[in-house]
Amino acid sequence: RISVQHGGGFDLLKTFAHTQGNVDYINNSAFRVNITGLMEWTWSDVSEMVFTLDYVAAGGVDDSRLVVDAVGLDITVQTPWYGGEVAFASSEFSGHELPVIGLDLAKGETTNLALDDCGLKPTMQGMNGQWVSEAVSPPPQQSLGRVHHTMSEGSATNITVEVSTAQEGGAFGEYQELTTNTLLPDGAQYKLRVTVEGGCLASVWVDVNDPSLTLTGRVFGTNDGIDPEYSRWLVFVDDELVSNEPMAIGSFAHEWPVGAYMQPGSTSFTVSVRAWFTWDSDGSPSHTALEFSDMAVSGGFDVEWDEDPVCEYVGDQHLLEDNGGLILPFLSRCTDDRATHDELQVTFSNSDESVLAVDLTEGDIRLRLLPEASGQAVIGITVTDPAGNAWEQAFTVVVDPVDDPPALEEFQSLIPVEHDVQTNINMSWSDIDSGAQVTASTNRSWASVDLVNNVLTVIPPVVGFHTVLVAVCDQTSCTEREVDLEVRALPDLLVESMDFGEEDLQQGESMSMRVLVRNQGQAEAMSVSVRCQTDEQLIAVHTIPLIEPGGLQAVVCDWQVPVGVSVLRFSAVVDRGLQIPEGNEANNELEQLVAVAEPLQGEQDGAEGIFTPEFARVGAVVLGIGILGIILYMMPAKIKKIE
Template sequence: MRTSLALVAMLMASACIVIPTQGETVLDIRQVELFPDGKFTENGAWTISGAYGYGSDPLRHSNAWIENDSLRIEHDRSVNSRTVTVWSGVNTTSGHESATGEPDGAYSTSNGPEIVLTDFDTVSFEGKPVLEARVFLSMQVPVRLSDDEVRLLMDNGTGGAALLHTWFHTETPINALDNPYWSMQIDVTGLTSFDVGSLAFTVDYASKGGQDDSELRLDALGLQITYQQIANGVEFVRTSTTHELPMLPWIDIEPEHGLWSGFVAEPCGLSVDVNATSSVWNSPLIELPPGQSVGRIWIDEEGNSSLWWRVAESEEAWQLVPRDASLGADQSIELQIEMLDGCFDGLRVDFNEPKVVVRGQMSGDITGIDTSLSSLAIVIGGETVVHTMFTAGAFEVQGPAGGTLSDEEMVIEIVTRFQWADDGSPNSFSVLVEAVEITGGFEYDIDEDPVCDEIPDFTLLEDGAAKEFDMALRCSDDRDTILSYNVLNSHPSVVSATISGTEIVIEPVPEASGSAVITIIATDESGNTDVLDVEVVISEVADPPIVGRSGLPSTVYVEVGVLKQAQLTISDIDTALADLTWMSTSQWVSVSETGLVSILAGAPFDGNVFLNVTDGTHQSNISFRLNATLRPDLTISELITTPSTAQEGDLISIRATITNLGEADARQFWLSCTVNDQPLDRATMFGLLGAGNSTTHTLEWEATGSNEMVTISCVIDERDHIRESDDQNNQAQISLNVQSSMPENTPMNVSSEADSEAPTYGLVVTGFLVLLGICYLILGPDRIRKVR
């Protein structure tokens, strides 16, 4: 069988470590590669990350990748530069002082005299190498240049002013008073920061005679300087992977596995008894796996102790165990610990002294690296195992790892630290990690039956989580690397036991409680078995009510005083619905036993309402937002015309009275009217009509038609912009009889006999008025009607 130290099990009765017995034969012993990912053959096994500085800022100059079965970590810094803008501080020509300093809108004007500017503040980059520079001009030439020209010259103090640029024959005016300013690159090769500060620039408006084309307006002249800055910093590149060892080249011994005196049991382990004359602990016999040797011994302690060893079952004197080296014994041993003070919680004996070995090469410009702080480290589970400082050339370093290795999945990291502090020059340095190896692994073959660790009896909750067991971690066999597993169940109606590969899942059957015995059988290819019996108890648990939203929205809009209902879904497998108790945080909301929610708000409200249902033991909750509001109710309470009868061509006044019958103000609503369904003027908007108030609006209409009945209709809030208590009372209409106009009388000459006919004429007029009154009663407009 290929086995790890899982074969080395504790026998508490004899207090010894079990290795192959006399009746078992070791067939083969082999070394085991504990960390194959350290060969970098699988790119996906590694994760690369890093940070600039000691926080979480991303890497700026370093990177890492896997290629050609190696890990390459590159650190590449370009020149460290900074850019600053400085403005001329001195004008050497009279009358042009406004051209100095930063752009401020005040400029100097010239159409002939030169403007000479110098004295740039170089304090920010004094003594630093100047890499490049640009000159900026905040300037304006308001009229295009036809014959005249503007010239820019620079004097670096080495041989007179040199022409940098000339503006002439411009197609348009030059307007660069505001940012972006006019700029150009200038040559500063060989100039120091002091030289830059002394540069002198001449801006000259050169007239060609006659009338000037324009003028020069100069606000400021500046230099944008890029200079080399000193550089310092640190970057950490982390290349990490997770790994579980294929075997464990060590054995852990708990304090209770040995014999002791002068100790007391504490949460920390065995603590020195201050009343004892001495505190001594003796280990059980520690037998070696075949063909292996004792490596280092690691004590989990807090305090001071002495560790001794000797060949097992011998009368030899105890020898002091080196704490920083391998013991190297090739026989079974026993250990003794003498504690002076403190507490210890066990020890680990590793075999073959497992080590982490890392090999690779470092190359590049190491002068730009702080070698006193830059390093390469291998970290396992947060503990540094290997650490080496940067040095050019090939390297191979190693460190003991037995105390940091784990029987669980471990995080293994390759941490590279690049530290630098220089003048900002470019730098390139690389670390090539060719392999990371963990030594000490082994395996051997013997002939024996399967052996499985016992599974203690346990209890699960009804409808609770399952429990899983990976039998591959609990069982081992001799010649068969793969075992088959089977399960038997005494009460499948209570407990479900299933197996998939090596995973056994034991879980409660829904809504069942009780107990069952689960029998697990491990079988090798020869038919040898190991049988485990596990009693599983399922504890009964009452289920809570289950409530669902169903027809209840997350926000419910209601009008105060108006009942609204919505249905919830409610179920409880253990309790009748009639025995459930509902509670509401709102006095206006109630719930029936079937989950019908009734809402009748007594006042405006906007907030969350919580509904709680309980069976007396468990409870469930649901909530919704209740928005209860008062609403307006607009109606046309009166619609009349003046006059009440009309002839064709008469100007009719139509007056509508609008009343708010509701409990809330109405805001921004429209009134529109029609005559025989034809719009009458444009709709009118009203800003505010308070609750219980009325307002009137008058329109005019020139009567048309001949001996016909017309219908005048007015409607409020035709498009339902306002949420009202009643939207069906917003329209009113009346009818009006329009008669044809009377023919005009033929003009007559008035004679003296007219006076004698005056009484007769008065009677005629009176009769005509009486006739009109009778017509109004018969043919006049109907009483106001509300259209629903």
């Protein structure tokens, strides 16, 4: 058991009982027990403390023993304490001109104000003075923020600022009073009117883009050990106080306009943060920390001037239809303050793409005329540099029309035609300029041209080779083509008629088909084949050796009419293989439908009575016996043995 006796009484601190092994607090960590809560301790109480450590065997004798190396006290003394700590951090921004515009007090209009060593000062004491600035504009693609001023004499409350704005190309409006540290209204130009009630106006400037300082961070720890009234953190710009913030536990994000702390013409400024930790502790442990995670200043800008490209103007162009177009040097006559010729982009617009085409080829403008096109087109040119700046121009191209001669295609080399027979020869012609005002003629009286149907018609009166000159003309020019003709006298075979006799056709009977063939051409026809057939079944083929011009020949085809048909389609075809050149091959065939009558009843029965199946079987047996007898009769005699 471990017990302690103190000024407040007796307390048992620890009892070890029924342990299964050694209790060792010497080789291992020491045994510790907190006695702070036993009483309100004083140094006198501590000095009079008595610790008792004893061991008692429970109901028997054992060899256990208690060994104590030392007994000690760990005392923490807490006393109230006071003091202060200061922390400092800074950052410098440099390398760019600050986003503020200074206004020249020597320029503008003044009333009862004059320049002095201190600035603008009223010329008559006790009277207000006014100064109206020149028009001020924001830098390109930027905006003005707030108006700031300083007084070398007097108080800032002696100043009244008014503003008048104008939009792009517009007039200035009425002046309106501007509250201190407020943003300017939107506008393209501004004029400031400053009224000085007393003192001396040292300077006036306007910031650009409302430059602001943003600061994020946190205060963490315990805040019970510091004086909340005197523990603060402060932000400065060029040693001018921007804000004074309390040391409050938690995160924060602040943004302050800082254009008032920037001076025109300066290229750097310093942002600094100072923290004061004023301690007021009762002695309890306490810690407080201030952390900044991000600090930035907005509003800066950097304007790069990039001028538009400049090119020499392209004049209006006059061209003639059917010419080869035009090449105009272009990019070599363009300049840009930054870009090279290869970096310039050229685009075109064309008001009438049916007249001509335009493009850029190796830095030159190429005007390409379209086939058979004339008229007027306006060509727009846009030259753009990499920054997007552009130069533009438009010029007019006039293409004068040309009356082209008619187009007449060549005829085939040699065209065969028939003597004294009208032949139509197809022809192809066009004239896109003259339209309907086109005529045609030939050098032969027996040849004429139909331009509507695109046909050359010839009726050659003489056999042989002839040339016809065809001319197609518009109002200004003609196009001529020669047509070579081979005029031949040809036979013209015609199946004139088919004759089947005076009696009607009957099934099963023989019939004769008489075909008349006439040569109505102007030349002999030799070896004329005539084919007789019915329903695609060949009856016979005959050849006529010769048919004189105008002659008529006949062939007869014999055939037995089949049984069981009522109508037959007979046809006769002359020169089916097209072996004989003719003037007209379409009249070489003739067809005719012929009715077929049934045979008489008696003839039909008689035929059926003789040729019955039984008669056929008996005839076959008799024929077989006869053949066998003939064979036996013709065999040699039996061979006999001679002894």
